[in-house]
Every structure is written in structure tokens, then in C-alpha cells.
Amino acid sequence: MISLTWQWLTDPQTWTGPGGILAQSVTHLRISVIALILAALVAVPVGLYIGHTGRGRWLAINLAGAFRAIPSLGVLFVATLLLLPRLSGNLAFELPVVLVLVLLAVPPVLSGTYAGVEAVDPAARDAARGVGMTESQILWQVEFPAALPLLISGLRSAMLQIIATATIAAIVGIGGLGRYLIDGQASRQYEVMAGGAIVVAALALLVDVVMAGVQRLVVSRGLVEASAT
Amino acid sequence: MIGGVAWSTVGDLLLRHLYLAGLPLLLGLVISLPLGWLATRYRWLAPPMIAGTGLLYTIPSLALFILLPLLLGTRVLDDANVLVAMTLYAIALLTRTVADGLGSVPVATRQAATAMGYGELRRTLVVDLPLAVPVITAGLRVAAVSNVSIVSVAALIGVSQLGQLFTEGFNRNDMGPILVGIGACVGLALVLDAGIALLSRVLTPWLRAGAA
Numbered sequence: 001m002i003s004l005t006w007q008w009l010t011d012p013q014t015w016t017g018p019g020g021i022l023a024q025s026v027t028h029l030r031i032s033v034i035a036l037i038l039a040a041l042v043a044v045p046v047g048l049y050i051g052h053t054g055r056g057r058w059l060a061i062n063l064a065g066a067f068r069a070i071p072s073l074g075v076l077f078v079a080t081l082l083l084l085p086r087l088s089g090n091l092a093f094e095l096p097v098v099l100v101l102v103l104l105a106v107p108p109v110l111s112g113t114y115a116g117v118e119a120v121d122p123a124a125r126d127a128a129r130g131v132g133m134t135e136s137q138i139l140w141q142v143e144f145p146a147a148l149p150l151l152i153s154g155l156r157s158a159m160l161q162i163i164a165t166a167t168i169a170a171i172v173g174i175g176g177l178g179r180y181l182i183d184g185q186a187s188r189q190y191e192v193m194a195g196g197a198i199v200v201a202a203l204a205l206l207v208d209v210v211m212a213g214v215q216r217l218v219v220s221r222g223l224v225e226a227s228a229t
Numbered sequence: 230m231i232g233g234v235a236w237s238t239v240g241d242l243l244l245r246h247l248y249l250a251g252l253p254l255l256l257g258l259v260i261s262l263p264l265g266w267l268a269t270r271y272r273w274l275a276p277p278m279i280a281g282t283g284l285l286y287t288i289p290s291l292a293l294f295i296l297l298p299l300l301l302g303t304r305v306l307d308d309a310n311v312l313v314a315m316t317l318y319a320i321a322l323l324t325r326t327v328a329d330g331l332g333s334v335p336v337a338t339r340q341a342a343t344a345m346g347y348g349e350l351r352r353t354l355v356v357d358l359p360l361a362v363p364v365i366t367a368g369l370r371v372a373a374v375s376n377v378s379i380v381s382v383a384a385l386i387g388v389s390q391l392g393q394l395f396t397e398g399f400n401r402n403d404m405g406p407i408l409v410g411i412g413a414c415v416g417l418a419l420v421l422d423a424g425i426a427l428l429s430r431v432l433t434p435w436l437r438a439g440a441a
Contacts, residue, residue, distance in 0.1 A: 001299060068374045069418035071381040073392055074411040077399040081407070164289030168382055171399075181291055185386065194299050197292035204287045 004191035009198065019179070021199055028176035028203065031094065031169075032162045035101035039158060042102070043109035044151070050110075051117025051147065052139050060114050064107040072165050076100045080172045097169040104165055105158035112154015116147025145220055152215040156208060163204045177203065232405030234394060243413055246390040249311050249383065250376040251421070256312075257319020258369065264320070265327025266353065279325050286321040290314065290379045294386050311383045318379065319372045326368025330361030359432070366429035370422050377418040381410070391417070 008014055015021045050056045079096035087095060120143050128142045170178025180196025231239065264282070268275040288296075297303065297310040334357045342356045384392030394410030397403075430437075 005299065065374070065422075068371070069378060069415045069422075071378045071392065071395070071411060071414045073381050073384070074395045074407050074414065077395050077407050078404065078411070081399065081402065081404055160287050164291070167289045167291050168385065171385060171396075178291070181295060182385070190305065193295045197289075197295040201288045201292045201296070204289055205284070208287050 001190065001194070005194040005198070008191045008195040014195070021177070021180075024175060024177050024179055025199070025203060027174075028163070028166055028178075028200075029207075031098060031174065031176060032101070032159065032166050032207075035098050035162050035166075036105060036155065036159050038098070039102045039105035039109050040155065043106045044113050047110045047113025047151075048117060048139060048144065048147075051114040051120075052135075052143060054118075057114070057118075060110055064111045067103070067107040072100055072104050073168055075103065076165075076169060076172060084172075093173045097166070097172065097174050100169070101162045101165055104161050108158040108161070109151075109154045112157075113147065113151045116150030116154075117143045119150060120146045146223060148219050149215065149223060152211065152219070156211045156215075159207060159211060160204060163200070163207060167200050232409040233403060234406050234409050239394075239409060239413060242389065242391045242393060242410075243417060246377065246380060246392075246414070246417060249308065249388070249390050250315060250373070250380045250417075253312050253315035253319050254369070254373055254376055256316045257323050257372065258365075260316070261320050261323035261327050262358075264324045265331060268324065268328040269331040275328060279328065282321045282324040284321075285317045290318070290382045291385060293317070294383055294388075306387055308388065311380065311388050315376050315380060319376065322372040322375070323365075323368055326365055327361070330364030330368075331357050333364055334360045362429060362432045363436070366425050366432075370425045373421040373425055374418045377414055377421065381414055 013020075017023070046056075047060070050060050076097065079100055080093075083096045083099075084092050086092075124142055124146065125138060128138045133141065166174075166176050167178035167181060170176055170182045177196055177200040180192050180199070184190065184192030184194075184196060230236065264278060268278045293314040294310055295305075297313055298305050298307065301309065301313065303309050331353075338356065338360065339352065342352045347356065380390055381392030381395065383390060384396045391410045391413050394406040394413075398406035398408075398410070
């Protein structure tokens with residue numbers, strides 16, 4: 001079985017062409033990145049607001065907890081059954097999936113953002129106020145950069161969940177690496193399922209490493225050194 | 230009948246779901262306790278151990294369910310695949326939590342225990358561990374709720390539990406079973422969550438003594 005999987009993975013035909021691993025990875029990443037961006041557009045501003053004002057904190061905490069309990073596979077099927085008859089073309093398959101992925105990603109991004117702002121040293125905030133910064137200057141020049149480590153780790157865990165769930169989403173007919181898992185099962189080709197599983201695990205790891213690199217680049221040196229000591 | 234599903238079927242699937250999500254939680258905790266302890270005892274071990282166990286969490290669940298038969302030599306439909314995968318996820322979440330919990334014990338408390346003649350093992354079990362209970366159970370609650378949600382994915386490879394209601398409903402274009410399944414999943418997650426919260430309360434009577 002392992003040698004069959006290895007054969008499948010090392011066959012150039014597996015990788016190229018419209019249904020190949022490269023093309024499916026691009027689709028998988030495209031859907032995932034769109035979902036992450038949409039989730040960030042919603043959750044980061046709300047998280048910054050909650051962190052800066054302290055208002056709606058219970059909402060952020062409870063929302064994150066309650067959302068974790070909702071099984072995304074079930075929600076995916078509900079969204080698909082509701083939306084599929086009402087849309088046409090590729091959108092009919094991809095929109096329900098993207099919606100579910102956004103729903104999944106909002107809580108971790110939201111809690112990462114507000115926890116990041118909340119964890120900012122009050123002395124730094126007071127100092128900024130003392131030197132005459134306006135509230136929006138404090139938010140963008142002090143709180144936002146200081147919140148980045150937690151904000152980005154929220155984005156990272158959201159992205160991992162998105163990539164994992166985009167795999168499941170192949171069951172409703174979208175492209176992406178999940179196709180190998182679903183189609184391999186349908187055709188009883190275990191080597192295709194196992195090979196696809198290896199590729200998607202590798203992609204998840206790779207994306208996480210890239211995001212860790214981004215985190216290293218954008219987080220201020222001063223913060224990194226402060227937390228290291 | 231509820232949503233086109235017999236009550237007895239919901240009950241059976243619920244029990245299967247509890248078994249597949251709950252047992253790995255216990256196994257994960259039992260394995261994470263010594264791992265987390267090692268990470269606090271030997272500081273240099275902490276970063277590789279926490280990064281290493283965290284890495285497990287980056288593997289998508291469906292991929293893990295499919296790969297484990299290859300690694301374990303089990304059959305594709307074996308419950309063991311799901312149990313092992315969920316245990317790995319629990320370890321990924323709990324090792325860090327146990328280390329954080331043990332690390333949160335005040336140094337003065339630890340020194341006092343040592344001064345009273347407690348050896349390292351006895352101090353860890355009788356002093357550090359009880360004080361770490363609130364942090365550990367907080368992590369356990371997260372792991373319990375995530376486990377319940379992730380296990381439902383195993384329906385895609387044919388392992389039966391509440392997730393089976395999702396695939397059945399979807400294949401028949403029938404919303405009923407899907408909604409019943411979601412409700413039962415969320416209900417189970419909330420019950421486990423509340424149970425662990427209650428357990429944490431019972432195990433830490435001193436936290437209430439001060440407030441009363």
C-alpha cells in the first residue's frame with residue numbers, strides 16, 4: 001500500500017494537467033485565501049474596536065466558544081442545500097463553501113485581535129496619550145503594532161482550520177486537494193486518498209511556516225526581544 | 230421520530246459520538262500530563278515539545294483519518310483510526326495547557342512546599358497539580374468541544390456517529406437529519422463543556438472559600 005501511494009505521488013502525471021496536484025493546490029489556496037481575507041475584513045476591525053474600547057468583550061469570548069461547538073460539515077451541507085438551487089455556475093458550489101469557511105475563521109481572528117489589543121501594556125497606552133496622540137493614532141501606531149503577534153497567531157489558526165475544512169468541502173463538488181480524498185474513496189483507490197492526504201498535510205504545514213515567516217517580518221523587533229526575555 | 234430520524238438512531242449515534250470524542254480526551258489528558266510536566270521541569274524541552282505537539286494540529290482531520298491506517302496497519306473503517314487521530318489532537322492542545330498550568334503555580338507556594346519537606350514527585354502531585362486544575366480544565370473544555378466537532382468529519386470515510394446524519398441528509402437532499410445532527414453535536418459539546426466546568430469547580434474548593 002505504501003509503495004502504491006509512493007508510486008502515485010511520484011508519477012509526474014499526478015502533478016500536472018487540469019486535475020493535477022499543482023492545479024488543485026492553486027484552487028485550494030485560492031478558496032482558502034479568499035475566505036481568510038473576508039474573515040479578516042470582518043473580524044479585525046471588530047476585534048480592534050472591542051480591544052480598544054473594552055466594549056462587547058463577553059460577545060467575543062462567548063462567540064468564539066459557541067462557534068467551536070458547531071460542526072462545520074453539517075453547516076456546509078445546510079448552506080449548500082439552501083444556496084445550490086438559487087445560484088448558477090461555479091459560484092453555486094464555491095459560495096456556500098466560502099461562507100462556511102469565513103464563519104469558521106471569524107472567531108479565532110476576532111479573539112486573536114482583541115486579545116492582542118487587550119494585552120498591550122497600559123503604560124504604553126498612557127504614555128501615548130501623555131504625548132498627545134489622538135485615539136486613532138494610539139490605535140494604529142501603538143495598539144495595532146503591539147497586538148500583531150496575537151493577531152497573526154489568530155490568523156494562523158484560522159488558516160489551518162480553513163485549509164482543513166476546504167478539504168472536507170470537496171464533498172459538495174468544489175475543486176481543491178479534497179478531490180483526491182473524496183474521488184479516491186468513490187473509486188476505491190486508497191493510494192489516491194493517502195497521497196492526497198499527504199499533500200494536503202504538507203500544504204497546511206507549508207502555509208503555516210510561511211505565515212510564521214510573515215509574523216517574524218512584520219512584528220516589531222522591540223516586541224520580539226521583550227517577550228524573549 | 231425527529232426530523233425524519235428515529236429517536237433510537239439519534240441515541241445510538243450520540244453514544245458512538247461520545248465514545249469517539251470522549252475516550253481520546255481522557256487518553257490525551259493522561260499522555261499530556263507527563264509531557265507537560267517534562268516541559269516545565271526541563272525548560273529547554275518546552276519549545277521543541279510544544280512546537281512538536283502543536284504541529285500535530287496542523288494536519289487536517291480528514292487527511293489524518295485516511296493516513297492512520299497506512300501508519301498503524303489498521304483497516305480503513307477501524308474505529309482505532311479515529312480514536313488515535315482525536316487523541317493526537319487532544320495531546321496537541323493539552324500539552325501546552327498542562328505546561329502553562331504547572332508554570333502558573335506561584336514560586337513562593339512551591340518553595341513553601343519544598344521547605345515543608347515535600348519531595349519533588351509528592352509536591353508535583355499534591356501541590357502543583359491541584360493548583361493547575363483551573364488552567365488545565367480550561368484547556369480540556371476547548372479540547373472537548375473541538376473533538377466533538379471534528380469527529381463528525383469521520384462520517385466522510387464511513388465511520389458512523391452523529392456526522393452520519395449530515396451525509397445521509399445531504400445525499401437525500403433532506404435538511405431534517407442534518408439539523409438534528411447539528412443540534413445533537415452542539416448539545417453534546419455543551420454538556421461535556423459544562424461537565425468539565427463543574428468538575429473543575431468541585432476539584433478547587435479553595436477558590437470559592439475566599440469568595441464566601
